Amino acid sequence: MAIPSEPIGSIPRPPTLIEAARAFRSGRISQAELLSQRDSAVQDTIARFEATGSKVVTDGEQAKESFATYPIQGLTNIVADGTPIPFADGHIRQFPRLSAGPFKYRTPADVYLETAQRYAHVPVKQAVISPSALSLLYPQRAIPGYSREDYLDALLQEQEGEIRRCLQKGAHAVQIDFTEGRLSIKLDPTGRLLRSFIDLNNLLLERFSTEERKRIGVHTCHGADRNSTHSAGVDYAQLLPSLFELKAGNFYMQLASEPDRKRVLKMVREYKKSHQRVFVGVINVLERRVETPEEVRDRVLEAAEYIAPDQLGTTDDCGFAPFSDDTSRSRDMAFAKISARIAGTQLAARILGID
Numbered sequence: 292m293a294i295p296s297e298p299i300g301s302i303p304r305p306p307t308l309i310e311a312a313r314a315f316r317s318g319r320i321s322q323a324e325l326l327s328q329r330d331s332a333v334q335d336t337i338a339r340f341e342a343t344g345s346k347v348v349t350d351g352e353q354a355k356e357s358f359a360t361y362p363i364q365g366l367t368n369i370v371a372d373g374t375p376i377p378f379a380d381g382h383i384r385q386f387p388r389l390s391a392g393p394f395k396y397r398t399p400a401d402v403y404l405e406t407a408q409r410y411a412h413v414p415v416k417q418a419v420i421s422p423s424a425l426s427l428l429y430p431q432r433a434i435p436g437y438s439r440e441d442y443l444d445a446l447l448q449e450q451e452g453e454i455r456r457c458l459q460k461g462a463h464a465v466q467i468d469f470t471e472g473r474l475s476i477k478l479d480p481t482g483r484l485l486r487s488f489i490d491l492n493n494l495l496l497e498r499f500s501t502e503e504r505k506r507i508g509v510h511t512c513h514g515a516d517r518n519s520t521h522s523a524g525v526d527y528a529q530l531l532p533s534l535f536e537l538k539a540g541n542f543y544m545q546l547a548s549e550p551d552r553k554r555v556l557k558m559v560r561e562y563k564k565s566h567q568r569v570f571v572g573v574i575n576v577l578e579r580r581v582e583t584p585e586e587v588r589d590r591v592l593e594a595a596e597y598i599a600p601d602q603l604g605t606t607d608d609c610g611f612a613p614f615s616d617d618t619s620r621s622r623d624m625a626f627a628k629i630s631a632r633i634a635g636t637q638l639a640a641r642i643l644g645i646d
């Protein structure tokens with residue numbers, strides 16, 4: 292048995308695709324041209340992923356505008372002025388807002404999965420956005436005739452269908468992106484917002500059987516956009532006890548960039564349930580320098596002191612470009628780091644005698 296290694300999801304888009312998206316917005320190219328550019332980017336991304344030796348790949352989220360808003364891109368009842376997400380360097384990502392009911396997904400994740408599976412020769416993992424993130428779409432002031440409860444019911448139904456279809460279509464795993472977990476403590480230090488996020492996400496997870504949940508995971512991080520984070524200042528100690536209450540089989544944790552990894556690993560050992568596998572982040576996606584396989588190996592061995600090898604996996608700390616217009620990192624850098632993750636994880640597995 293080897294140590295499983297999986298990416299988080301996103302890869303920086305090729306400059307030609309970023310330009311095509313701009314050209315489409317200003318009406319200079321047709322939607323068909325944009326779709327064809329996206330398709331080529333997915334094909335190239337998967338080929339480069341496979342060249343790293345990855346046993347599990349993603350589509351690099353090439354066709355998604357962002358990890359959070361992909362299912363609602365193009366809906367007519369969404370406007371731009373929703374909840375602002377402030378980053379440490381001062382830039383802000385504005386979340387959209389629902390302007391009217393009823394709510395329905397436009398492009399669920401299994402549509403992206405099918406495209407990726409056309410090009411992949413190895414299993415494809417699919418990232419989806421969490422109920423808690425999309426709960427922020429509903430405005431503070433209620434929408435007349437369409438209550439928050441109506442919205443959350445519709446949202447959970449869309450998300451259940453999305454995950455179920457991904458599993459049925461053969462996704463290696465489905466990863467629910469929960470970057471707002473750590474952020475929620477910054478927004479509400481009492482922890483009440485985090486509690487409501489955990490409860491809402493469990494309402495979705497409870498719709499799946501124990502067997503299905505083995506293929507469902509949750510990603511946690513402090514954000515990674517334009518070389519900055521949104522919640523690195525929040526102590527993991529405030530998140531981890533609640534995080535492992537989520538009824539998921541796998542956890543994909545940002546860890547490489549933590550200032551004191553051993554302290555975090557001790558908490559993981561304390562709060563993780565026995566049936567939960569933890570994929571530890573061994574690649575710092577915000578650092579420009581590419582890790583060596585030996586550094587990765589040492590990070591895996593360090594984690595193996597706290598997590599039993601059969602409950603351990605490796606991953607990157609976050610996606611390399613969760614927002615499609617983020618050009619702070621290059622494709623070459625992302626794939627060099629992924630190659631180091633694969634090679635370093637194998638080195639560690641050999642030392643642990645499980646390769």
Ligand SMILES: [Zn+2]
Nearest residue numbers: 470512609610
């Ligand atoms: Zn992340």
